[in-house]
Amino acid sequence: MISKLITAIKKTEAPIVAGLDPMLSYVPSxxxxxxxxxxxxxxxxxxxxxxxxxxxxxDATSDLIPAVKPQIAMYEQFGIPGLxxxxxxxxxARSKGLVVIGDIKRGDIGSTSGAYATGHLGRVQVGSRSxxxxxxxxxxxxxxxxxxxxxxxxxxxxxxxxxxxxLVKTSNPSSGELQDRLxxxxxxxxxVADMVNKWGETCxxxxxxxxxxxxxxxxxxxxxxxxGKRLRELMPKAFILVPGYGAQGGKGKDLTGFFDADxxxxxxxxxRGIIAAWxxxxxxxxxxxxxxxxxxxxVLDMREDIRSALN
Amino acid sequence: MISKLITAIKKTEAPIVAGLDPMLSYVPSxxxxxxxxxxxxxxxxxxxxxxxxxxxxxDATSDLIPAVKPQIAMYEQFGIPGLxxxxxxxxxARSKGLVVIGDIKRGDIGSTSGAYATGHLGRVQVGSRSxxxxxxxxxxxxxxxxxxxxxxxxxxxxxxxxxxxxLVKTSNPSSGELQDRLxxxxxxxxxVADMVNKWGETCxxxxxxxxxxxxxxxxxxxxxxxxGKRLRELMPKAFILVPGYGAQGGKGKDLTGFFDADxxxxxxxxxRGIIAAWxxxxxxxxxxxxxxxxxxxxVLDMREDIRSALN
Numbered sequence: 207m208i209s210k211l212i213t214a215i216k217k218t219e220a221p222i223v224a225g226l227d228p229m230l231s232y233v234p235s236x237x238x239x240x241x242x243x244x245x246x247x248x249x250x251x252x253x254x255x256x257x258x259x260x261x262x263x264x265d266a267t268s269d270l271i272p273a274v275k276p277q278i279a280m281y282e283q284f285g286i287p288g289l290x291x292x293x294x295x296x297x298x299a300r301s302k303g304l305v306v307i308g309d310i311k312r313g314d315i316g317s318t319s320g321a322y323a324t325g326h327l328g329r330v331q332v333g334s335r336s337x338x339x340x341x342x343x344x345x346x347x348x349x350x351x352x353x354x355x356x357x358x359x360x361x362x363x364x365x366x367x368x369x370x371x372x373l374v375k376t377s378n379p380s381s382g383e384l385q386d387r388l389x390x391x392x393x394x395x396x397x398v399a400d401m402v403n404k405w406g407e408t409c410x411x412x413x414x415x416x417x418x419x420x421x422x423x424x425x426x427x428x429x430x431x432x433x434g435k436r437l438r439e440l441m442p443k444a445f446i447l448v449p450g451y452g453a454q455g456g457k458g459k460d461l462t463g464f465f466d467a468d469x470x471x472x473x474x475x476x477x478r479g480i481i482a483a484w485x486x487x488x489x490x491x492x493x494x495x496x497x498x499x500x501x502x503x504x505v506l507d508m509r510e511d512i513r514s515a516l517n
Numbered sequence: 518m519i520s521k522l523i524t525a526i527k528k529t530e531a532p533i534v535a536g537l538d539p540m541l542s543y544v545p546s547x548x549x550x551x552x553x554x555x556x557x558x559x560x561x562x563x564x565x566x567x568x569x570x571x572x573x574x575x576d577a578t579s580d581l582i583p584a585v586k587p588q589i590a591m592y593e594q595f596g597i598p599g600l601x602x603x604x605x606x607x608x609x610a611r612s613k614g615l616v617v618i619g620d621i622k623r624g625d626i627g628s629t630s631g632a633y634a635t636g637h638l639g640r641v642q643v644g645s646r647s648x649x650x651x652x653x654x655x656x657x658x659x660x661x662x663x664x665x666x667x668x669x670x671x672x673x674x675x676x677x678x679x680x681x682x683x684l685v686k687t688s689n690p691s692s693g694e695l696q697d698r699l700x701x702x703x704x705x706x707x708x709v710a711d712m713v714n715k716w717g718e719t720c721x722x723x724x725x726x727x728x729x730x731x732x733x734x735x736x737x738x739x740x741x742x743x744x745g746k747r748l749r750e751l752m753p754k755a756f757i758l759v760p761g762y763g764a765q766g767g768k769g770k771d772l773t774g775f776f777d778a779d780x781x782x783x784x785x786x787x788x789r790g791i792i793a794a795w796x797x798x799x800x801x802x803x804x805x806x807x808x809x810x811x812x813x814x815x816v817l818d819m820r821e822d823i824r825s826a827l828n
Contacts, residue, residue, distance in 0.1 A: 279633045318591070322590045333549075333558030355691075378665040387708060
């Protein structure tokens with residue numbers, strides 16, 4: 207799977223993933239009105255608005271970017287209809303050739319992690335038939351419970367050629383409360399980095415296009431550039447998913463340390479900065495009806511920011 | 518909320534929560550057949566089978582136990598229809614007076630954790646109306662991302678009188694890979710215990726029936742009784758949810774340390790041991806058609822095991 211992502215990054219020359227984390231406040235009023243006219247002010251109405259909003263964003267950006275990352279919480283908050291919108295978004299993005307990273311941050315013991323892996327990446331058996339319930343390409347996983355929580359995901363990745371990003375050092379201000387604490391002089395996030403290396407050995411992508419990277423990547427926040435540089439060195443075979451660009455404060459020049467010598471090895475996420483670009487002064491001229499074009503312009507600007515930092 | 522759980526535990530004299538973690542292999546064949554006859558071997562058929570199975574279990578045990586804990590992964594693996602079965606299970610269990618602990622182990626940064634909290638415990642705004650999408654009473658939360666991940670849950674708990682159980686020391690064999698590592702001579706799970714205490718101060722239940730416990734509890738596995746005893750002392754105001762009884766190896770006599778001097782302070786989960794009791798030699802005489810009565814018998818035996826250990 208990682209070879210597929212790397213090939214798409216090379217083709218677009220954009221190590222960028224658009225975070226499809228819709229809030230109703232990001233959705234233009236004409237889309238909301240139409241959805242509420244059809245479905246009322248219901249969970250179904252909210253889900254329809256989000257789906258239409260996402261479809262516009264995907265149509266406007268899918269030629270520029272290799273991947274999207276829908277944050278499932280933003281759909282789950284609208285219950286079953288919201289999760290149906292998540293699924294439609296995953297399916298549509300994949301049909302447009304995008305790699306879909308389901309930002310689910312799941313993790314549980316043995317058979318329970320297995321159920322999550324089955325539901326989000328694999329196929330579930332029902333009698334004599336099987337189904338791929340959510341069918342993302344890659345998902346994020348929480349490592350707090352250790353190998354028991356991660357190995358069932360690896361098993362499914364190996365079976366269906368999928369990939370993972372393990373939370374190592376997250377972008378939020380309080381991530382250090384646990385992740386930065388020192389164990390034998392080393393921060394907890396470095397211990398998790400060691401685990402990522404170990405897990406990666408059991409979850410390889412044998413294609414030459416993988417450039418030596420495994421199907422087990424890591425999440426490291428753009429907001430911690432020094433740690434990103436250190437973790438890039440510590441995990442030479444783990445692709446890094448970098449949240450925290452833009453709205454959370456990270457900038458292109460902070461990100462060079464996350465990449466390898468060939469300018470590969472990382473993919474940078476921006477959510478609000480892309481999908482709600484039309485609400486920012488910078489892109490206000492696009493207007494509500496131009497929200498998708500505003501997102502496209504924001505992707506182009508982000509691509510330029512990262513390219514100049516890497517050159 | 519914790520006062521509601523404690524009142525129900527006192528009334529039933531059973532600090533027991535039934536883990537509603539259905540696998541299709543636990544469901545009697547006549548229930549499966551009927552569901553597949555109606556819906557085919559589809560995700561809808563699987564979800565219907567699980568729901569009918571759960572309803573039977575709830576009907577047979579709701580007078581004996583204070584709470585149920587559906588593990589959402591087991592529903593999520595069947596996609597949207599599976600999550601609909603989760604929601605029906607939560608709603609039905611609450612209608613029977615049970616406290617419902619949604620075992621979701623979510624956790625993410627700020628607004629994203631807020632979306633999970635809204636979806637699972639709170640109400641989401643859609644235009645001028647609001648909805649409670651999943652509406653459990655309490656949920657489990659992963660602490661790896663720190664206070665940013667937990668505070669949005671606490672906000673929703675305070676608004677809607679709900680409760681949390683934070684993962685402190687999980688029951689699985691590999692939980693020690695991170696949780697047991699020493700920081701300044703103390704294991705990581707003790708640092709999380711300190712955080713649970715701090716979070717609990719901001720999430721109180723003022724009812725006298727709360728017996729001093731807050732709405733922020735902790736998950737500590739039955740498989741680690743010595744650590745359970747230590748954590749009981751370290752977190753005097755945190756109710757402990759104890760998984761790992763039965764199938765994972767924990768026994769009543771291992772559990773006394775998780776309780777306080779009054780025999781309160783903990784609730785023990787059993788999943789397979791209750792819901793798949795009919796498949797064990799011990800309860801085989803109930804037969805397939807008696808699966809719910811077998812579950813009832815297993816609850817009575819578990820209650821006796823824990824009562825004798827506590828006396």
